[in-house]
Amino acid sequence: MIKDYQNWHRIYNFLGIKIQTKITPQKKEKVNLIFDSKVGIGNRIFALMNAVNFFNPKEINFFWDDKNWVSAKFFDLFNPAFDIKINEYNDTSCYSNFSNSKHEITIYYPSCAYKKLDGSSLSLLYNEIPLEILNQYKKPFALLKPSKKVVERLNKVQLDSNFCALQIRNAPDWNEYGRNESLDLFYQEIDKLDKNQQIFLCAMNEEVSNALKERYSTRITELENKNYKNMIDAICDLYILKNAKNAIYSNGSTFCELAFWLSDYNQKVTIVGNNDNWK
Secondary structure (H helix, E strand, O other), rough: OEEEEEEOOEEEEEEOOOEEEOOOOOOOEEEEEOOEEEEEOHHHEEEHHHHHHHHHHOEEEOOOOOOOOOOHHHHHHHEEOOOOOOEEEOOOOHHHOOOOOOOOEEEEEEOOOOOOOOOOOOOOOOHHOOOHHHHHHHHHHHHEEEEEHHHHHOOOOOOOOEEEEEEEOOHHHHHHOOOOOOOOHHHHOOOOOOOOOOOOEEEEOOOHHHHHHHHHHEEEOOOOOOOOHHHHHHHHHHHHHOOOOOEEEOOOHHHHHHHHHHHOOEEEEEOOOOOOOOO
């Protein structure tokens, strides 16, 4: 019998033996997604985009925890223009209304890796993705608009048309898993830029911000009076990053990967760091 759907797989349990098969693209009227409370914005949005591509639904329901790592509701951050009815739930009581049937599918903790319809991953490939594929799978991202609160914040930001986007993911939570990278590696890439090019910094903490501003002075621009824990400011950073034609991003961060997919450009990306020290 079918046990449930998880991570874009159908799970069967037969006499105690667990069998897993991949979900293939199929038309569903309704898709229900239960996002893991521990995953961030990028992971959730890529899972949402997979649902849009895989199932071409008329309605998407999802459980969106707004009390842990992501401390804001989806509609506080985004104003989607999909031709799809989207319902957000912030309490686990919504599970009782979710089911599986011919026209409905419920997926628990869907994979954050963005995928092609044949199941192959597009995750963290950036400029390695052929332009034809990139343009095809970018289409739904153009419909993910920022919320009114984010737009109000964005309107206060002034940047040169040719600024470089810089995202440094370093933070205690990543350091615990060996993912923080030496700032010297970022400095090496910044030093390759035109000495007059403005840099917009998206940082996770004030210590990183201060270090960059001390070294590069007025070239570094950051969201004014930024609250590093405020989700509105985080999404404002996201929509600023996506407006850059070239970018320097932290290895493994799906937040800056999301900025790449949101970008109106074939954003030229330099990745700093690798997986060698990851735990």
